[in-house]
Amino acid sequence: MNRSTWSAHNVGKSARALLERDAAVYLHQSGSTPCLSAISRAYGIWLKDADGKRYMDFHGNSCHHVGYGHPRLIAAMKQQLDELPFTPRRFTDEPAVALAEKLSALWPGSPGRVLLATGGSDAVEIALKLVRFVTGRYKTLSFYDSYHGSGFGAISVGGRENDRPPRLGPLLPGALHVPPFYRRPNNTSTLSVDHESWAQTCLQALEENFAREHDIAAVIAEPIRSTPHVPPQWFWPQVRQLCDHHGALLIFDEIATGLGKTGRLFVSEHFAVVPDITVIGKALGGAVVPIAAVIANPALDVAPELRAGHYTHEKNPITTRAALTTLQIIEDEALVERAASGGARALSRLEQIAATQPLIRGVRGRGLLMAVELVENIAESVMYRALAGGLCLSATEGRHLTLSPPLVISDEEMDGALSVLEQALAEEHSVGRKRVQ
Numbered sequence: 001m002n003r004s005t006w007s008a009h010n011v012g013k014s015a016r017a018l019l020e021r022d023a024a025v026y027l028h029q030s031g032s033t034p035c036l037s038a039i040s041r042a043y044g045i046w047l048k049d050a051d052g053k054r055y056m057d058f059h060g061n062s063c064h065h066v067g068y069g070h071p072r073l074i075a076a077m078k079q080q081l082d083e084l085p086f087t088p089r090r091f092t093d094e095p096a097v098a099l100a101e102k103l104s105a106l107w108p109g110s111p112g113r114v115l116l117a118t119g120g121s122d123a124v125e126i127a128l129k130l131v132r133f134v135t136g137r138y139k140t141l142s143f144y145d146s147y148h149g150s151g152f153g154a155i156s157v158g159g160r161e162n163d164r165p166p167r168l169g170p171l172l173p174g175a176l177h178v179p180p181f182y183r184r185p186n187n188t189s190t191l192s193v194d195h196e197s198w199a200q201t202c203l204q205a206l207e208e209n210f211a212r213e214h215d216i217a218a219v220i221a222e223p224i225r226s227t228p229h230v231p232p233q234w235f236w237p238q239v240r241q242l243c244d245h246h247g248a249l250l251i252f253d254e255i256a257t258g259l260g261k262t263g264r265l266f267v268s269e270h271f272a273v274v275p276d277i278t279v280i281g282k283a284l285g286g287a288v289v290p291i292a293a294v295i296a297n298p299a300l301d302v303a304p305e306l307r308a309g310h311y312t313h314e315k316n317p318i319t320t321r322a323a324l325t326t327l328q329i330i331e332d333e334a335l336v337e338r339a340a341s342g343g344a345r346a347l348s349r350l351e352q353i354a355a356t357q358p359l360i361r362g363v364r365g366r367g368l369l370m371a372v373e374l375v376e377n378i379a380e381s382v383m384y385r386a387l388a389g390g391l392c393l394s395a396t397e398g399r400h401l402t403l404s405p406p407l408v409i410s411d412e413e414m415d416g417a418l419s420v421l422e423q424a425l426a427e428e429h430s431v432g433r434k435r436v437q
Helices: 004-011 015-023 071-083 094-106 121-136 153-158 196-212 235-246 267-271 317-332 335-356 379-388 411-436
Strands: 038-044 046-049 054-057 113-117 139-145 175-178 215-222 249-253 276-281 292-296 360-366 369-374 394-396 398-405
Touching: 004 379, 046 235, 054 411, 071 249, 071 317, 094 292, 094 317, 113 121, 121 153, 121 215, 121 249, 121 276, 121 292, 139 196, 175 196, 196 215, 196 235, 215 235, 235 249, 235 267, 335 360, 335 369, 335 411, 379 394, 379 398, 379 411, 398 411
Parallel strands: 139 175, 139 215, 215 249, 249 276
Antiparallel strands: 038 046, 046 054, 113 292, 276 292, 360 369, 369 398, 394 398
16 A cells, blocks of 8 residues: 555545645645645544544654643643743743753763753754864764754764755765664665674774774764664673773764653663763653753763853743653653553564564564564555554654554553554555465
């Protein structure tokens, strides 16, 4: 199934009218305009389109950890609107201070120092400026196929080819890339190469770059790739040692994967490694407001003259209240623990489906960040079949399906979603067999 086939059968009159208006006024860009459909309501794990069709959202742009419209979050924001809706720069306020204190205390390297931004890409820019200033160096090491945001600095250290078209011209100098710790997308000629070997090849590439380039400021990477790909347990401790040996800093981008999604509040906790800087975002705003944060080792607080993150909404009381309340909900409702146990249960079910479904090559994940790897480049077709059945997920790298539900999902809702996925896979397999015949 492709997008046009799905759209013909699943987009109703009201949604289609909004899509046409949307396409007429927005600059068209990859991934968002034109859109798939028009949403009129979001609650819990659910999206409802303008014609009343419901979807379980296992995508959510990694923002919906506490679900959509959590009543406690909405109430806190309404109260904050009444009390203090905005704080200009040069001033601070109680929710902004309380949020920074909370993040500082929760960070694995606690205490940390904090700067806030309006989105993950901006937070990455802050981190890049900071490491340049602190080290006096400008080069970075990151991975091919990685994603760190859409600003020029972020796409420079990012490694996705589609984000770096030649017509954009030169990006940041000194942005060096190495193969990631997993098999690169669509590399079907190396399916037999084991997980450990890919990570070892990545580590060797990092070592070689450090040996040849003597002015590397930092390594920036997602500790668990958001698709997800999970490195061996030994990988990040060795990278940490490598950075320390060469005087480079380590930046962990946990924008899409942090705040409990993997069964730990911070992904770095899985590997017992403390980075110099952690960048978080997306879910921090509770799927209501955009906010991100840079949490850094206090030893990096040496640039008072640098406007590293001097944003208009830097200490906005509405966004910071939303983030603080989101963290409190995650803590009070034990959502990190729920992600760990619920994810283990879901992964077990996926393994059972894989045992009977010939289209599946394997499943993987941590917590409620999971992936299904297919034997062919049919992920997009399966995604649209699942979407037709009421399950929204993402297709990446040609043959990978990523499942990233809210941490508040119930076992019953999870079972229903995986049944939709199982049916979508069965339909795709049936169509494939007919083509062969």
